[in-house]
Amino acid sequence: MTSIVRPIEWAGDHLRLLDQRVLPHEERYLQCRSAEDVARAIHDMVVRGAPAIGIAAAYGLVLAAQRDPASYDAADAVLAQSRPTAINLRWALERMRRGWKARPEAATLLAEARRIHEEDLAQNLRMGELGAALLPAGARVITHCNTGALATGGHGTALGVIRSAYAQGKLAQVYATETRPWLQGARLTAWELKQEGIPSALLADGAAAYLMSREKIDWAIVGADRIAANGDTANKIGTYSLAVSAARHGVKFMVVAPSGTFDLDCPEGKAIPIEERSARELTEFRGQAVAPAGMSAINPVFDVTPAELIAAIVCEKGVIERPTRRAVATILNRP
Numbered sequence: 001m002t003s004i005v006r007p008i009e010w011a012g013d014h015l016r017l018l019d020q021r022v023l024p025h026e027e028r029y030l031q032c033r034s035a036e037d038v039a040r041a042i043h044d045m046v047v048r049g050a051p052a053i054g055i056a057a058a059y060g061l062v063l064a065a066q067r068d069p070a071s072y073d074a075a076d077a078v079l080a081q082s083r084p085t086a087i088n089l090r091w092a093l094e095r096m097r098r099g100w101k102a103r104p105e106a107a108t109l110l111a112e113a114r115r116i117h118e119e120d121l122a123q124n125l126r127m128g129e130l131g132a133a134l135l136p137a138g139a140r141v142i143t144h145c146n147t148g149a150l151a152t153g154g155h156g157t158a159l160g161v162i163r164s165a166y167a168q169g170k171l172a173q174v175y176a177t178e179t180r181p182w183l184q185g186a187r188l189t190a191w192e193l194k195q196e197g198i199p200s201a202l203l204a205d206g207a208a209a210y211l212m213s214r215e216k217i218d219w220a221i222v223g224a225d226r227i228a229a230n231g232d233t234a235n236k237i238g239t240y241s242l243a244v245s246a247a248r249h250g251v252k253f254m255v256v257a258p259s260g261t262f263d264l265d266c267p268e269g270k271a272i273p274i275e276e277r278s279a280r281e282l283t284e285f286r287g288q289a290v291a292p293a294g295m296s297a298i299n300p301v302f303d304v305t306p307a308e309l310i311a312a313i314v315c316e317k318g319v320i321e322r323p324t325r326r327a328v329a330t331i332l333n334r335p
């Protein structure tokens with residue numbers, strides 16, 4: 001089963017992005033006509049989710065090459081700076097640069113961007129099968145943030161496993177955390193789950209430990225923005241707390257991410273750059289103050305889950321159980 005959501009669409013002379021900031025109440029599209037437009041859309045969360053960011057950036061380079069081939073390097077630089085944690089962004093830009101070096105033509109770049117887009121969907125379908133195979137019949141799972149069709153080239157990573165398990169009839173219940181402060185769980189994951197009639201309920205991020213203490217949950221299933229060489233995994237803020245709670249309650253913890261999410265140049269999680277966004281994302285909600293004027297706030301938007309808390313990393317190349325440095329290198333064929 002693949003999802004019909006099309007968050008990123010190439011439209012010949014521009015990129016059409018579904019504006020994820022206004023979902024689920026409004027389906028608004030944004031037209032990007034330059035790499036700078038795409039970089040702004042990535043920074044401002046119009047398009048988000050590690051694989052989707054990489055795909056959008058690849059099309060951003062096509063726009064630069066169409067407009068002015070001499071602007072390629074500047075476009076690459078502005079896209080690279082749009083968000084720091086998702087390594088899929090750098091991965092996609094490097095892959096596009098190899099294509100550009102071999103043949104500096106917009107049409108060749110477009111073909112490469114389309115391939116990145118299509119391969120992501122194929123990888124997600126494969127990970128869906130592999131991840132679903134780890135779940136018991138009648139599985140009850142919890143997920144965090146949005147890792148579905150909106151965050152990827154289609155189907156999703158963690159949500160792709162959930163979709164595949166549902167299609168196989170082995171999923172009884174999904175719990176989705178709301179995911180403060182951008183509410184990717186409440187707005188986006190809930191929207192995707194409802195569209196497909198997958199049995200699901202929303203809960204506050206802070207309610208996950210309570211839920212695990214009261215109900216049998218089989219797996220926590222999350223995506224990743226960057227996986228270090230030892231398996232430490234950066235993902236949406238709150239993932240680490242979910243993993244700690246899962247360990248406390250005997251809930252298995254699964255990370256689902258394509259091979260483009262691994263960064264073997266990062267030896268461990270501490271080396272992963274963590275994006276900090278404006279304090280206003282916490283002190284305000286949709287422009288309305290929710291904290292006293294002048295209150296300071298810290299807003300790291302990702303955290304790192306240590307490999308020792310992860311039961312399985314599912315990537316399109318296979319499953320790494322109890323991740324170690326050696327197992328990561330072996331599965332990626334980079335010993």
Ligand code: MRU
Pocket residue numbers: 048049050051086144145146147148151152156157158184222223224225235236237301
């Ligand atoms: O800030 P976001 O919404 O881009 O964060 C998204 C996540 O943390 C996802 O879990 C991750 O990118 C994997 S998406 C398949």
